[in-house]
Amino acid sequence: MKAIACGILLCTAALLVPTTPASSLEVNQGSVPAQGSISDRVTTALLSRGLTFEELPAKFDLGAVPAAHAKTLRVQQVSWDVVRRLIQIRLGCESAGQCMPALIQARVPEGREASVRAKLTEGVRDSVAHTSHLRRTPILVQAGKPATLLWEREGVRLTTQVMCLRSGRIGDQVAVRIRERKRLLQAQVVGAGMVVVF
Structure with missing residues (x-):
């Protein structure tokens, strides 16, 4: 009888422990701003290019990315701007005409510029070497047009x-x-x- 009472008591205690309901989890995930998901995609793209967490920009300026288009934008290109000395991330749409493309620019942390530049430009050189048989990227805007x-x-x-x-x-x-x-x-x-x- 004591064993049954203890079992009932344990079950009751387990029911009283606060848990997060599934609907609450869905609301939390759904309430994450769309720009946060872009930030995650950009961070993943930079890490895949060989950057370490210490080399990641402290913040990305996502103010120009419309929330309505945020879910459809994907990272298309990561490059190093040699003139302005910053990272450029080009975002494009999953399908043509779905949204407006955007360009995010970010500065790297103090003292990390040389290593980030080397990683991003080295990736470009390697890519060009391995795809030299491919045609050059097309001209997208014409002089006089x-x-x-x-x-x-x-x-x-x-x-x-x-x-x-x-x-x-x-x-x-x-x-x-x-x-x-x-x-x-x-x-x-x-x-x-x-x-x-x-």
């Missing part, structure tokens, strides 16, 4: 038509002119007929 310029600041996105003054491939810096104002800007090629200013 119109393109769509995307301007992003603190979550605000504006687009306008510009005239390209130089042809460029993905990631290239090209000079563009805003038609209405005759203003010249340096922009980065992020897609076919599309450039972005940061």
Whole structure:
């Protein structure tokens, strides 16, 4: 009889231990901001390129990535910007026309620039050596042809038509002119007929 009473007591105690219900877990997972999932994808991409946790940027500026498009964006390219000395991560859509591509830029921690630069540029050199039989990346904007310029600041996105003054491939810096104002800007090629200013 004592054994049965103890068994009942243990079962009752186990039922009283607070547990997290399955629905609560789903809500928590669903409430994680979409930008956090982009941050996770970017971190994974950088780690796969050989960066250590100590070499990862302290933060990624995701303010220009619209929350509505966050779930469909994937890391397409990780590169080192030799001029500005920072990491560039190009995000693209899973399928064409699904969303607007985005470019994230991030600075590396103090004292880690040389090792990060070596890892990212070495990966590019190795990739070029192993795929030398493949064609060069296509020209996505043509000199003298119109393109769509995307301007992003603190979550605000504006687009306008510009005239390209130089042809460029993905990631290239090209000079563009805003038609209405005759203003010249340096922009980065992020897609076919599309450039972005940061």
